[in-house]
Amino acid sequence: MLxxxxxxxxxxxxxxxxxxxxxxxxxxxxxxxxxPALLDHVVVDYYGAITPxxxxxAVTAPxxxxxxxxxxxxxxxxxxxxxxQKASLGLMPQVDGKLIRVPIPPLSGDRRQELIKIVHKxxxxxxxxxxxxxxxxxxxxxxxKADNKATEDDVxxxxxxxxxxxxxxxxxxxxxxxxxEQELQSA
Numbered sequence: 001m002l003x004x005x006x007x008x009x010x011x012x013x014x015x016x017x018x019x020x021x022x023x024x025x026x027x028x029x030x031x032x033x034x035x036p037a038l039l040d041h042v043v044v045d046y047y048g049a050i051t052p053x054x055x056x057x058a059v060t061a062p063x064x065x066x067x068x069x070x071x072x073x074x075x076x077x078x079x080x081x082x083x084x085q086k087a088s089l090g091l092m093p094q095v096d097g098k099l100i101r102v103p104i105p106p107l108s109g110d111r112r113q114e115l116i117k118i119v120h121k122x123x124x125x126x127x128x129x130x131x132x133x134x135x136x137x138x139x140x141x142x143x144x145k146a147d148n149k150a151t152e153d154d155v156x157x158x159x160x161x162x163x164x165x166x167x168x169x170x171x172x173x174x175x176x177x178x179x180x181e182q183e184l185q186s187a
Contacts, residue, residue: 004150004158007137011162014133015169022126022173026180029115029122033183034061034104038091039069044083046076053080057100067102074098107184115184123177127170134166 027037036059043050057071084093094101141158144150
């Protein structure tokens with residue numbers, strides 16, 4: 001039998017994973033500030049192997065509008081430069097010997113609005129994921145009741161507990177959305 005505590009823990013773990021996915025997606029959206037997370041999904045053709053940039057170099061943000069990339073292998077500078085340009089981030093890296101500087105240009109008004117729409121879509125996808133976790137947990141409880149492994153009171157208690165968790169995680173996503181939206185508008 002699946003005890004209620006196990007079900008609650010499973011629901012919480014899945015909701016945390018959905019929240020982390022939203023948080024990671026938000027970090028990849030470029031506000032006005034430089035953040036190494038902007039380059040997290042950039043992959044480099046390194047001696048024939050597709051390798052994530054963060055495995056080939058240290059990426060730092062020494063200034064609010066500048067990323068600095070220090071490759072561990074100086075021969076990979078050209079390939080890293082090409083990979084950033086191919087990534088369609090709207091960034092123009094500048095090779096400076098063994099370093100690569102990536103200036104972060106200010107956002108235009110239209111681009112801000114476009115990014116805000118994308119962020120809203122990401123947040124809604126996170127909310128849907130949380131609601132899907134709730135739906136799956138409720139179905140699991142109904143199955144337990146149908147198999148006579150849970151009482152009506154257990155089902156009612158589980159539904160209330162799961163609904164509270166769902167509301168909590170949706171509220172956290174909404175808070176993250178407001179913060180990201182403010183960041184994009186003030187960038």
